[in-house]
Amino acid sequence: MSYRSVFRAELFAGQTHIVTGGGSGIGRCPAQELASLGAHVVLVGRSVERLEKTVAEIVEDGGSASYVSLDIREEQAVKDAVAQVLAERGAIHGLVNNAGGQFPSPLMHISKKGWDAVVNSNLTGGFLFAREVFNQYMLAHGGSIVNIIADMWRGMPGMGHSGAARAGMMSLTETAAVEWAFAGVRVNSVAPGFIASSGMDRYDPAFAEVVIPQMRGTIPAKRMGDEDEISSTIVFLLSPAASYMTGACLCVDGGSSLNTKLFPLPDHNRMPPQHAFHRAVKPKAVKD
Numbered sequence: 001m002s003y004r005s006v007f008r009a010e011l012f013a014g015q016t017h018i019v020t021g022g023g024s025g026i027g028r029c030p031a032q033e034l035a036s037l038g039a040h041v042v043l044v045g046r047s048v049e050r051l052e053k054t055v056a057e058i059v060e061d062g063g064s065a066s067y068v069s070l071d072i073r074e075e076q077a078v079k080d081a082v083a084q085v086l087a088e089r090g091a092i093h094g095l096v097n098n099a100g101g102q103f104p105s106p107l108m109h110i111s112k113k114g115w116d117a118v119v120n121s122n123l124t125g126g127f128l129f130a131r132e133v134f135n136q137y138m139l140a141h142g143g144s145i146v147n148i149i150a151d152m153w154r155g156m157p158g159m160g161h162s163g164a165a166r167a168g169m170m171s172l173t174e175t176a177a178v179e180w181a182f183a184g185v186r187v188n189s190v191a192p193g194f195i196a197s198s199g200m201d202r203y204d205p206a207f208a209e210v211v212i213p214q215m216r217g218t219i220p221a222k223r224m225g226d227e228d229e230i231s232s233t234i235v236f237l238l239s240p241a242a243s244y245m246t247g248a249c250l251c252v253d254g255g256s257s258l259n260t261k262l263f264p265l266p267d268h269n270r271m272p273p274q275h276a277f278h279r280a281v282k283p284k285a286v287k288d
Contacts (some may be wrong), residue, residue, distance in 0.1 A: 001278045002036060002061050002062070002278060003032055003033050003035075003036035003061065003276065003277060003278055004275070004276045004277075004278065005033050005036055005037060005232070005235070005276060006232060006274070006276070007033075007037055007232075007235055007239065008037075009037065009038070010037065010038040011037040011038060011235075011239060012034055012037045012038045012039035012093070012094075012238070012239075013037075013038030013039075014038070015038070015039045015040070015091070015093040015094065016039065016040045016041075016042065016085070016089040016090075016091050016092055016093055016094075017034050017039045017040075017041055017042070017092075017093060017094040017095070017096065017238065018041075018042045018044060018085065018092060018094070018095045018096065018129070018133070019031040019034070019041055019042070019043055019044065019096040019098060020044040020072055020095075020096065020097055020098050020099035020125070020126075020129055021044070021045055021098040021099030021100065022041065022043035022044060022045060022051070022054060022067075022096075022098065023043055023045040023047055023050030023051040023053070023054050023067070024045070024047070024050045024054070024198055024199070025098075025197045025198050025199040025227075026098060026148065026192065026195060026197045026199070026227050026230050026231075027043075027045075027096070027098035027099065027148075028054050028198075029227035029228055029230065029231040029277050029280070030096055030098070030230070030231040030234045030235065031043055031054060031058065031065065032054075032057065032058060032061070032063070032231075032277065032279065033228070033231045033232070033235055033276070033277070034094075034235065034238075035058045035061070035063030035064060035065055036061065036063060037235070039064075039093075039094075040064040040065065040066070040089060041058065041063070041064070041065045041066075042065070042066055042067065042068060042085050042089070043055060043065060043066070043067040043068075044067070044068050044069075044070065044072065044081065044099065044129075045067070045069065045099065046069060046070070046071055047069075048067075048069045051067035051069060052067065054067075055067050057279060066088070068081045068084060068085065071125075072099050072121070072125030072126075072128065072129060073120040073121060073124060073125050073128075075128055078125070078128040078129055078132050079132050079136075081132075082129070082132040082133055082136050082137075083136060086136060086137060091137065091141065092133050092136075092137045092138070092143065093143050093144070094143060094144045094145070094146070094238045095129060095130060095133045095143070095144075095145045095146070096146050096148070096234055096238075097126040097129055097130060097145065097146065097147040097148060097169075098148045099121065099125060099126070100118075100121045100122035100125070100126070100148070100162075100165070101118070101121055101122070101199070101202075102118050102122070102159050102161060102162035103118070103159075103203075103204075104158050104159055104203060104204065104211075105158070105159070105161075106157075106158060106160075107160045110160065110161055114161065115161045118161040118162055118165055119161060119164065119165045119168075121165075122162060122165035122166060122169065123165040123166075123168045123169050123172070126147055126169055126172070127172055130145055130147070130172070130176060130187070133145070134176075134180060134183070134185060138180070138183060138184075138185045139180075139183050139185075140183075141184075142183060142184030142185055143184070143185050143186075144185070144186045144187075144188075144237065144242075145176070145185065145186070145187045145188070146187075146188055146189065146190060146234050146237045146238060147169050147170075147172070147173050147187070147188070147189040147190075148189070148190055148192065148230075148234075149166040149167075149169045149170050149173075149189050149190070149191045149249070150162065150163070150166040150191055150192060151191055151192070151194075151251070151253050151256060151257050152166045152167050152170075152191075153191075153257050154257075158211075166191075169189065170189055170191075170249060173187050173188065173189040173247060173249065174247045177246040177247030178247065181246060186237075186242070186243075186245065186246040187246055187247065188237045188242070188245055188246060188247065188248045188249070188250070189248070189249040189250070190230060190233050190234055190237065190249070190250050190252060191249055191250070191251045191252065191253065191257070192225065192230050192252055192253065193219065193225055193251070193252065193253020193254055193256045193257065194215040194216075194219060194224045194225065194253070194254075194256060195224065195225045195226070195227060195229075195230060196224045196225065196226060196227070196282055196283055196286045197227050197283060198281065198283050199283075200212065200283040200285040200286065201283045201284050201285050203285065209285075212285050212286060217265070218256055218259055218265075219253070219254040219255065219256045219259070219265075220254060220255030220256070220258070220259060220265055221254030221255055221256075221271040222254075222265070222267055222268050222269065222271070223254065223269075223271065223273070224254075224286060225252060225253065225254055225273070226273045226274070226275070226277070226280065227277060227280060228273075228274060228275070228276040228277040228280065229252055229273060229274060230252055231276075231277070232274070232276065233250050233252050237250070254271065
């Protein structure tokens, strides 16, 4: 069995795309889909074990992939990684800025160290990668960048550090879209809602047991999203189908960002998932 993408085969043949945070969680899925569509995918992350496992899966499925292990918060490491990819591949056609992470905590208990760690992972690291890919390649050749943010439109109570960083990434997306348009570079973002990814299993069990079961009831679609539903949106934005889109944000959240809490949300099962990712694994934290 292989990835069941809705996009045509060989859509990205001969291209090289970087996916940060591509070894696990949401990032693992677009890495697999891009590879299934002919791209060579360069995975970026800190865990060599996870990166090697995902590369092996892609190769086993007939795709092409490699990885670079680094901390995206380290400026020189990012510069060197982009230079390494260009030395090995000769081009970078697309960048998926997906790496990041957070931990649940009210603002009053977040230390400066914790704040800096989340902001640097979710905002600064993405800026560094986008800047280096632009300066080292896309300035002369064009390309497409997709930044992964979050549903932070009404704040993120309980994860204020992440909300601030994601809002900053949205502003960065809009700014870069204007500044880099002259070079033929499109910059867009995707805002996932509640997605059933392996990242959920890293939360404190006490938090997961209380909060995650409540999520479904706040979503008009009446279910959590799957990783492949984020992936197909990323692939669309990287593709020629989005050639006139830049500075945009696509919300993939089952309508949760629109829930005013005033309109009743009847239970239903009328918005089924696409089930495209053949290697998807439901996180332990999601019981249904």
